[in-house]
Structure formats: C-alpha cells, structure tokens
Amino acid sequence: xxxxxxxxxxxxxxxxxxxxxxxxxxxxxxxxxxxxxxxxxxxxxxxxxxxxxxxxxxxxxxxxxxxxxxxxxxxxxxxxxxxxxxxxxxxxxxxxxxxxxxxxxxxxxxxxxxxxxxxxxxxxxxxxxxxxxxxxxxxxxxxxxxxxxxxxxxxxxxxxxxxxxxxxxxxxxxxxxxxxxxxxxxxxxxxxxxxxxx
Numbered sequence: 001x002x003x004x005x006x007x008x009x010x011x012x013x014x015x016x017x018x019x020x021x022x023x024x025x026x027x028x029x030x031x032x033x034x035x036x037x038x039x040x041x042x043x044x045x046x047x048x049x050x051x052x053x054x055x056x057x058x059x060x061x062x063x064x065x066x067x068x069x070x071x072x073x074x075x076x077x078x079x080x081x082x083x084x085x086x087x088x089x090x091x092x093x094x095x096x097x098x099x100x101x102x103x104x105x106x107x108x109x110x111x112x113x114x115x116x117x118x119x120x121x122x123x124x125x126x127x128x129x130x131x132x133x134x135x136x137x138x139x140x141x142x143x144x145x146x147x148x149x150x151x152x153x154x155x156x157x158x159x160x161x162x163x164x165x166x167x168x169x170x171x172x173x174x175x176x177x178x179x180x181x182x183x184x185x186x187x188x189x190x191x192x193x194x195x196x197x198x
Contacts, residue, residue, distance in 0.1 A: 002069020002092055005132075010073070010121050017073035017087065017118055020062045024074060027083035029055035031106045039169065040145050041086075041104045047170040065090070071125075071132070075105065075118045084109035087118040089126050089137070097135040099126060103151060110147075116154035117191050123155065127184040135184050142167045142175035152180040156189035 010017040020028075031037050032054050038047060042058065049057040065072035069092050075085035085105035092099040101122065105115045125131040139157060141148035153159070157180035166177040 002094070004067045005069055005071055005092070007066045008071065008073075008125065008131075010125055011078070012117060012121055014078050015084065015114060015118070016076050016078050017121060018076055019066060020059060020072060020074045020083075020086075022059070022063065024083045025055045025059055027106075028059050030108075031083070031085075031104065032058060034107050036145075036147075037104045037106070040142065040148065041102060044170045062086070062088070071122070073118070073122060075109075075114055085114055085118065087115075087122045089122055089132065092132060092134070097133075099132065099134055099137055101126075101137050101139045103139075103148075105151075113154065113191065115151040116189070119151060119155035119157070120189055120191055123157075123182055124188065136181055137183075138179065138181040140166060140177045140179050142177050144175060149178055149180075152178075154189060154191065155182070156186055157182045158186070 007019045032042060032046070046054050046058045062072040065088065070088060070090040072088040073086065074083045075087060076083050085103065087101065087103040089099045089101055101119060103115050103119050123137050126134045126137055139152055140163060141152065160179045160181050163177045163179050165174040167175040
C-alpha cells in the first residue's frame with residue numbers, strides 16, 4: 001500500500017480541483033448515466049453494480065483514495081461546487097518517480113477544455129517540489145475513445161505508442177490503446193483560461 005497523501009485543493013479560476021465528499025454522490029450518479037463515462041472509466045466492479053448503487057460504489061474508494069496514496073480530485077465549479085468531472089493521480093511511485101493519471105468530464109461540462117485544464121493542473125502539482133515530486137506521468141485510452149486522446153494531447157501528454165489489446169471492457173471486448181506520457185522536463189502546454197502556475 002502506498003503512503004497516504006495530504007489532500008489538496010487547486011484553484012483554477014472558474015473551477016477548482018478538490019477531494020470528493022459523500023455529498024457528491026448525486027453528481028457522480030449523473031455522470032455515470034453517460035454511457036461513455038461508464039464504459040471507459042467506470043471499471044468492471046461499478047459496471048456490474050446495480051445502476052442505483054453505482055455512484056456510491058464508485059465514490060467511496062475515491063474518497064478514501066488519498067489515505068491509500070492516490071490523489072483523487074473532483075473537478076468542481078468554483079461558484080456552485082457542483083462536480084463537473086474527475087482527475088486522479090494513482091499508482092504513485094509503484095515505479096519510482098512515476099504515476100498514472102485518469103480523468104473524465106460530465107457531458108454537460110464538455111466543450112470548455114476542462115479535462116485538459118484539470119489534467120494539466122494535476123500534472124504540474126504532481127511534478128512540483130511542493131507536490132509529489134514525480135518525473136513521469138502516463139495515461140492510456142482505447143483508440144476508439146478519441147475524446148480522451150484530445151484531452152491528453154492538449155494537456156501536454158505525448159503519444160508514445162500503441163498497446164495491443166490492452167483495454168478490456170466489462171463484456172470481455174478488447175481494444176488497442178494509446179499510451180501517452182508527460183515528463184517533468186517537458187514544456188507545459190499553453191491552455192486558455194489556465195491559472196498561472198497551475
């Protein structure tokens with residue numbers, strides 16, 4: 001088990017990255033009604049859970065994530081605190097100085113580049129001396145999940161290759177996946193609306 005992480009809050013102007021709380025369950029339930037979020041990021045255990053219980057099944061381990069060494073952020077509206085998405089840094093130091101990132105954005109909040117902005121902010125924090133001090137972050141997505149590829153590329157995660165039959169859906173269907181990564185030494189992307197230092 002990875003060492004516990006101190007929960008963090010990252011301000012990005014119109015949105016904030018913050019830890020999830022139990023009162024986010026309704027927003028998570030709304031997000032999990034989107035077939036693509038459920039398909040690509042729900043996970044087999046959540047998908048196999050009855051629909052009315054999925055949000056709690058997804059949310060509880062994310063709330064506990066910080067204590068288990070994963071930085072799990074809700075992407076929340078700064079004015080209303082409504083959850084708009086998720087970005088997480090997990091498997092921290094399973095390989096020295098590295099971690100894996102994941103993300104999703106609720107369909108109602110898409111088109112604002114929130115995914116790329118949140119992913120960039122989480123990466124910068126993960127690389128920072130007052131963050132996780134990591135050197136490399138990686139992510140993967142099914143080749144048919146083109147939206148995820150756009151988010152990764154906009155957030156400065158370079159395409160490194162294709163992993164054959166890597167992603168396995170809950171129904172057993174396999175997909176080739178893109179592998180993306182960003183290094184602490186890579187130049188940060190220029191994203192509109194991103195706060196300085198985020």
